[in-house]
Amino acid sequence: MQDQQSLLAFSDSLTSPLGPLNWSTSSDCCSSWEGIGCDDNGRITRLWIPGRELTGYLSSSLGNLTSLSQLNISYNFLTGVLPAGVFSSLSSLDIVDISSNRLRGNLSASLPLGSNLTSFNASNNELTGHFPSSICKTSPLLKTLDFSRNFFNGDIPVGLGRCSNLEVFRADCNYLSGELPGDIYSLRSLVVLSLAANNMNGTIGEGTLSLTNLRIIELYGNYFSGKIPQDIAKLSKLEQLLLHLNNFSGSIPASLLNCTKLIKLTLRGNNLQGNISTLDFSRLVQLQILDIGHNSFTGNLPQSLFSCKSLTAIGVASNRLSGEISPNARS
Template sequence: MNFDSNNLEGKLPSSLMNCTNLVELHLGFNNLEGDLTTPNFSKLSHLSKLDLVWNNFTGILPISLYSCKSLKAIRLSNNPYLEGQIQSEILSLKSLSFLSLVSVRLTNITGAMNILSRSRSLCTLMFSGSFNGEAMPTDDDMVDFHRFQNLRFLSLASCRLTGQIPSWLSNLKNLEVLFLGMNQITGSIPSWLGNLPKLFFVDLADNMISGNLPKQLCRLPRLVVNASSVGNYEFELPLFNYAYEKAYVLPRGMSNLRGTIDLSANNINGSIPTEIGQLQFLRNLFLNDNNFSGNIPNQISNLHLLEALDLSMNHLSGKIPWSMTSLNFLSSFNVSYNNLQGTIPTSTQIQSLDASAFEGNPKLCGAPLPNECREIDANHKNKVNQDADNKGDELPWFYIFATLGFIVGFWGVCGSLLLKKTWRYAYFQFLDNVQDSLYVKMAICMRKMKRRIGD
């Protein structure tokens, strides 16, 4: 039975519980209300999927649901007046693989995670927007933690959870998607996060995480090998994730999710590790609104499948690597409000972006920014000035050596004649002999010329 998005109002009719052969019940995105503990769901022994998302139901989580032994998927998300705790009776649902209790007034997250960790069939667990302001379950809270062995998708986003990223998550060897964004998580990113063998989607955005970006995170096996090899697993119900009080639909199949690392809006510092280039199957990288410094590594150009890259609101310096022009699938790129300089690389993808993606970098120039680059002219001018300086340096030395040459030559000859009497006599005698010889030769030549003229 599917009556999603039909503007239905009122309470669930009691006669609905007489549909004992009902397999799926979809009543999401309506205006239904009433206490969910009133209907006796235990009569629906064949029910495998229950979806009551986006209504106005009240009361506590209905325990009668735990008698529906065939249930594979439960979604009671976005019923803001629904409240309660996860009870251990939920473990009687041996086939439960999908549980979504997003934006529900749940309490005791530690108890909930301890109970659900014993469910061997659970693959998808979504608690976003619930357990408001509680502490993240610590390692001491999670006893006997070789559990959650089949969990693929975990979302604890938007819960305002405090504490640090607990190491019990390192035991989730089948985890592929992790949402921990929009909490109040502190501490650093643990290096073991990069060792989870199937993880390819990590969202730690909007927290208070500090420290450096660990190199180990740049070696996520699924993103180094191939994120498309996640198989054909499909969620029992369509996924909705929630951010900034808005819901957006996620792809039904796990293989349709894009490899993503989102560390935006934290306090992460240091440089972007060059090892980032190992994540060849990464599609989305968000490092904006942090305290990263240093240059943008050339190795980012190795991410040939990258579609979105946001490095804005950091302290990055240097130039945008020209090698990034090889990112042919890049459709979203932002480096605004850094300390970058030089010419913006030329490529179809980059020049098609809005100028706002580069603003806040006073020394950056070239399209799509309005300011033209003066780098070439400046370099030429510097070269001319340098040559002029070199010539200015060479000119005094020319005169110095010319003067020294004159002094050495002049005094080498004249000085010796003044100091040596015999040399002086011989020198002037030589000059007299030369003069006499020239006079005789000239006289003979003149006489010969007169004879020729006379003849």
């Protein structure tokens, strides 16, 4: 059976302190091999061996598993370069998780991926090169795309807009630069947008307000500038807005305090200003963390802030605030 032989070739390059995989020619791969699932025709459809402490490299023999729909080799110690075009013959892939290994090289050389793909996670590796936005051309059904904690560089080119079903997009902790690509604002299903800890610039713009399903925006640790959109309350599902350590200016839009599902709001280390005394925090009943430190805010801490009973942390250091902390803060 070709699938079985391909898996054995794959396992030849792997070792583990937990002991070898129980893959052997003396047993049936579909009924007893660890992490393997098959269809009714005996073709391997699932290779699921996360957290197995495997060391070694990825064999190109994986490309022979042409019925594979689920691949998860995350949280191991796999090294080396992804084999060129390893995914190109795997047209049935639905889920690919190669995260938390030590894989390196240019990811684009291992593409394309099939049109059935809905989730691709390559985070926490050592992958390099330009951001592979072309992935959405061949895999337009993607819902989750995670390239965080790698070494991708350069601008994010136009192309993400082809992934019209995308819900989670993470590319934080890389070396990406430039502005947000214009077609990102067409991703109306987007729930998570994380591009933190890169070298990106530009503004978040009014186009962001069309992404009304956003719950998490993580753009901290970049060079974004401009003002926070005045009508940000249109993002009524927003739970986390993390914009700290950028160059944002202007004031906190009053409409932001109508985002009643906010749990975490961090604006520390920007160029924000304005009198915060009149801001009404009373509707933010779920707010747990507020950090507006290291800006140029003036005025007193608003009395309404102390009605946020879920608050566990407040940061206001290095501003120009005055007055006293209300006795209500203790209750």
